[in-house]
Amino acid sequence: MSIAVLGAGAFGTALAITIARGGTPVTLWARDAKHAAQMQATRENARRLAGVSLPQNVTVTAEIASIEAGIALLAVPMQQIAAFLAEHGARLAGKPIVACCKGVDLQSGFGPTATIAAACPTATPAVLTGPSFAIDIARGLPTALTLACGNEAEAQRLQAALSTDTLRLYRTTDTTGAELGGALKNVIAIACGVTIGAGLGESARAAVMTRGFAEMQRLSQQLGARPETLAGLSGFGDLALTCTSEKSRNFSFGLALGRGESFDAGKTVEGAATARAVARLAREAGAEMPITSVVAAVLEQKLTIREAVDALLSRPLKEE
Structure with missing residues (x-):
């Protein structure tokens, strides 16, 4: 199954790198077209994770309309999620959307999964959170995170799809506690x-x-x-x-x-x-x-x- 990482900051890039190392095709979306082209050409996110190469099965693009993926990892800051989904949420209808950020929306008071549910009612919201630094994940250092999804069956599927040799995910249905x-x-x-x-x-x-x-x-x-x-x-x-x-x-x-x-x-x-x-x-x-x-x-x-x-x-x- 292909995976899209929406957001080419340090954490989004690190997730794309570690998942791709396991052989899964990953599309990494960057908001800035120039930045996307630079990463695609140099195979490195010099702005955020200098010195770590992107595997060849990571495709970097700024064209969100061209992205087709079974799972979307939403790696944009918490305060930008609502605006991002208002603009692009229709493209993610029916998909599992895994928020890869931490916080509470200042306007609505919602956490990531409630923000996703409000914007994309047919999507399956989840959140990936826990003790991690992007550079450690990108370098393949052992890291354990929590994957929270209210749907247990979907949580199991996401856990299997996103875990790697060095990124160990523990699942829970308690999205409130994890967030x-x-x-x-x-x-x-x-x-x-x-x-x-x-x-x-x-x-x-x-x-x-x-x-x-x-x-x-x-x-x-x-x-x-x-x-x-x-x-x-x-x-x-x-x-x-x-x-x-x-x-x-x-x-x-x-x-x-x-x-x-x-x-x-x-x-x-x-x-x-x-x-x-x-x-x-x-x-x-x-x-x-x-x-x-x-x-x-x-x-x-x-x-x-x-x-x-x-x-x-x-x-x-x-x-x-």
């Missing part, structure tokens, strides 16, 4: 970056990670997620990776905030929009999420870093 784990950990990663950037120390980062995980569990379970999903790859696993490595854009973004430095505006930081969307969700659900709330307030310039730290440290003492 919220991936989205919320980005917000906590920003907070951890701020903690280290502001010089508060490793012990403080451990506290933020731990209390952040409690927030993730609190809201997710209130919205119907299963506890074991948050304890798995798409929750705790992704949190551990993203909060401890400067390869993480969300952590690096927080690091720059904490240091008072600028950050590359060309890099997508999913957690920035997600923090604002989740803070609103938490208020509506009546869920207590102090770390998420102060991250959102800092991003909206309602609090300084110092005021955010003071707000968290002055909270009432309580049982864990």
Whole structure:
């Protein structure tokens, strides 16, 4: 079965590379025609994954109308999914569409699968998420991810089609838990970056990670997620990776905030929009999420870093 990867950023390109290495034909769609032509000619995504070659069974194109595939991997940023599907969703009718992004839509409050379902009612929505860096996947380093799809039979089919020798997929039907784990950990990663950037120390980062995980569990379970999903790859696993490595854009973004430095505006930081969307969700659900709330307030310039730290440290003492 052929596979289309829609989005030629680092993660989309890495997925195309690893799946193609197993012998499956892959079409990689890039929005920019010049970029697509360059990748097709040079067999490399020099902008995002320099030094990693595209297998010969990866075809790069900017012509989405020419793409025919049994499975579509949607590798565009969360905040762009709705607009992308409004423009191209009709071409994906009836297909499984696997979102390869993490976040909550700022306008609708939907996660990836609900956004897909609203735009493409006949499609089968799924999400691929978990602890991973694109460069590791592209280089063939061992990586395990969560594949979430509400249809168990389709989840099994997608798991078999997308797993490779180095990319191991674990399936679940809990799309809510998988999506919220991936989205919320980005917000906590920003907070951890701020903690280290502001010089508060490793012990403080451990506290933020731990209390952040409690927030993730609190809201997710209130919205119907299963506890074991948050304890798995798409929750705790992704949190551990993203909060401890400067390869993480969300952590690096927080690091720059904490240091008072600028950050590359060309890099997508999913957690920035997600923090604002989740803070609103938490208020509506009546869920207590102090770390998420102060991250959102800092991003909206309602609090300084110092005021955010003071707000968290002055909270009432309580049982864990």
